[in-house]
Amino acid sequence: MLLNETEPSQYFEIPPNWIYRGEGNCNVVLSLPQLGKILRIRKTGRPKSFIGWLVKWLSDILDWLYGKGITEELRDLQFYSTVMRPLVGRKYTSEACQVILNKTEVNTLENQLHKYRSDFRKHKILQYGRASLFDDFAFIPENDYNYLPFILSDDTFAIELKPKQGWRPLSEKHFPVCIYCMHQYLKLEKKKIKVLSKYCPEDLFSGNEGRMLRAIKSLIEVPQNNLRIFKNGNLIYGDHLKTNFSNIVENIFDNGENLEQLIEEFCHLIRKSLTTNFMNVDSTEHCEEKTFCEWNKIIQESSASNALPKNSVLEKILSIQMLDTEGSDYYCKLLQKAQLEDWNYVDMLLDKVTNEHICMKCTIMNLGNNSRSEQEIDLAFIPYLISAIAKDCSLMITLKRIQEDISDNLEIKNIISTNYGHFLVNIGVFDLYPKRLTSIRKHCQRNKEVYKAYLKATSRLSSIENLK
Ligand SMILES: O=P(O)(O)O[C@@H]1[C@@H](OP(=O)(O)O)[C@H](OP(=O)(O)O)[C@H](O)[C@H](OP(=O)(O)O)[C@H]1OP(=O)(O)O
Ligand SMILES: Nc1ncnc2c1ncn2[C@@H]1O[C@H](COP(=O)(O)OP(=O)(O)OP(=O)(O)O)[C@@H](O)[C@H]1O
Structure with a gap:
């Protein structure tokens, strides 16, 4: 069923030619080529015992x-459309539409998906009632380019990045390196990864050309769950698919001459895409209050991140990450004083955001600062929880090569030029659903554990060094 007020109630039938696109911790994603959409279905824990299955069946x-x-999905979708889309920018996000899947269809799909899913993801199964359609960012809709007077390549490449946390509030500045870099050691200890990545999100978000290029090269070397490349919607490069990267760039640039130079050029293309302003209007320009969004701007300007061009996708994501100025320890302590439900804050926030023209950053920061009464304390956590979404979201840079030599100064925003040709570029940000309130506790615990693992590993390394 497509949930639209004017539509009669009916179930959404998954088109037979669906393709498994991938999954993260919370959702399985199918691409629906005929519709140009992806279907994102929420997962839930797989019961571990017979009693567990019985309880699940009854519930x-x-x-x-x-x-x-259905109500929970609608709540998350409204949060996505009302809060996250204005923050990230409509240009960088997709419309969304809730759908209802038939119970038998979900069961059949679960069985059919078995052969595509990685074993380490199978501790979760599909959840009934929670699914939505989004634009498929692995492709560029024809309407976005059929007005262009150029011939474009038939192939579409999509580069998916999960950039993670690019900025630390003051209270986290004492850590010797960033959370992502420390987390590598814990992941290695827990055997979640085989090798350490040299990727550092603070490099990527720095806006500094050299540091950004280093970050992108490190992602190519060790992609983990931070880099994936798709060709026409099919995964061609990623953690479990480390094909020869030279073949990929050869394919993207339709050129096989100087492969090392092509890899360098690919990194520049990604850097330019991440730092180009693809937006048409600046949403904060409409803010009358200019209190907290200005403050947010000042924080940005006082940090190295002001090197990121305004309204580029990285600047958008980073400025949302910066809504948390306190750090997880502060919120963890605040949480100890209260017994709160995980998702109440979402409805409470949606009740407050009624006017479409208000500045979202000012609203969020005002609520975060002024909600200390027992009835409204849930709202105090909002800046942190929204920042956490931006620290875990993903984006896709979608490319189509322009098959002819065009003049460099076309001034078309979404055309990026390289020494090996021009590209039509589109960017989409996704995974912008709310996080549960208690993820704050998980983050505090994670920060302690990653710090410990980092110290353990690096002191071991330095004692080995000393022995030499
Ligand atoms: O805590 P982190 O930094 O490890 O992030 C988790 C991610 O791990 P990562 O380090 O990116 O491999 C984790 O990703 P994976 O399952 O490891 O692919 C999820 O994205 C998780 O979010 P949620 O529970 O799905 O809402 C993420 O949890 P949140 O931090 O967003 O709560
Ligand atoms: N709008 C989209 N267009 C194209 N592909 C998408 C889109 N949304 C998700 N995907 C694909 O599906 C995969 C899983 O989606 P997503 O990251 O939303 O799952 P998740 O479980 O919420 O992830 P996480 O563990 O990071 O929280 C992504 O890695 C991406 O390849």
């Missing part, structure tokens, strides 16, 4: 009867 029936999953 599924109750959830279904009372539409719990």
